[in-house]
Amino acid sequence: MMTGVLCGLLAGALWGLVFVAPRSLPAFTPWELSVGRYVCYGLIALVFLGPGLGRTLGRIDRHDLAAMVRQALAGNIVYYVLLAYGVQWAGIAPTSLIIGLLPLVVTLMGRRDHGAVPLHALRWPLLVVGLGMVCINVDVLTHADASAAAQGLGPRMLGIACAVGALLCWSWYTVDNARYLKQHAKFTGGQWSALYGLSSGVMALLIGGVGLALFGSRITGEAGAASGRDWTMFWLVNAGLALGASMVGNQLWNIASRRVPVTLSGQLIIFETLFALLYGFVHGQQWPRPLEVAAMVLLVAGVAWAVRQHHPPESPHP
Structure with missing residues (x-):
């Protein structure tokens, strides 16, 4: 159990790097x-x-092929595109508020899985996690810019719909991946x-090929060069993300998914949020604000409490 929790923590640390890119x-x-990144x-x-x-092939x-295709689409490409359009x-504020519901949604989706702790036993840890997410999003709303509001109601509603779609994509991927790995042990x-x-x-190659065919001059021509695109940095950053966040991070998450119930894996995703906040503070060279500190404390406490509920101490022998 604790090995799975540690792997989930390390996966979150690597996934948090994605927000800096x-x-x-x-x-x-x-x-x-x-x-x-995905190429x-x-x-x-x-x-x-x-x-x-x-x-291996x-x-x-x-069944394996179908799982790979649907998880790659839902957990990688479609999720990221919907998230970006939501922002x-x-x-940022409404999108963060919606995506912040991820741990709660994953826990609810996995409540009937084998080894899951009854929801009534997790109500207090979930409440603490929920309070942490409220602190994060209140802080974001307080410091958000108003540029998106000037776009009008239509685009904002489309953005909110995209954010909800991203939340559902990643939640579904998390549950589907955990279930598939537990049921099919032929791959490490x-x-x-x-x-x-x-x-x-x-799939990224196919999408990239279509993009080059339709918008090649905008991507690699004079218009692209005028926008200040540094292709060397582009490939270095994406190769780093591919190795760390995607390859190693996903491997660590797969280990965690096999070792912990789905209801707990939903809480472990909180580590991605925590590390993303930490990297953001370092990148921005600023200290966290009071609400951000409160959020980090509440999230860590909620996850630790959820771990305790899944792995209670043994009773002493008489």
Whole structure:
């Protein structure tokens, strides 16, 4: 159990790096960042599988292939695109508020799985986590800019719909991935992460190819150069994300998914939020505000409490 919790924590630490990348590459669109990251992920996965690629691919059946495709789409490409559009059209604050419901949604979706603790036993840890998310989002709302509000009601409603779609995509992926790994043990966490990366890479290549065919001059022509695009930095950042956040992070998460109930894995996703906040403070060279400190304390306390509920201390022998 505790090994799974530790792996979930480390996965969150690597996933938190994803939030720094858009700030480092402001000249590139979310579509381009997504394609670049997942193309690199596919190449790294190909190297990881190496000489055993043929044997590994030979063990894939139609159920594995269907799982790889649906999880790569829901957990990677579609999720990230919907999240990016939510931020662009509705603003950071509403999108963060909606995505912040992720741990609660995952816990509710996995409440009937084997090993899940009854919801009434988790009501207080969930309340503490919920209070932490409220603190984060109140702080975001308080310090949000009003640029998105000027776009009008229509785009904002579309942005909110995209944010809800992103929340549902990632929640569904988390539950589906955990269930599939528990039911199919023929692949290790590393192998499944690599296969998941290959499928993401293939789809990213297809999307990138369509984008180049339709908008090639805007991406690589004079218009692209005038926007200040640094392609060397683009590939370096995305390769780093592909190796750390995607390849290693997903492998750690697969290990955690096999070792903890789905109701607990939903709480472990909180670590991604915590590390994203930490990296944001370092990148922005600023100290956290009082509400941010309160949120971090509440989130850590809620996760620790949820772990305790899943792994109670043994009674002493008489």
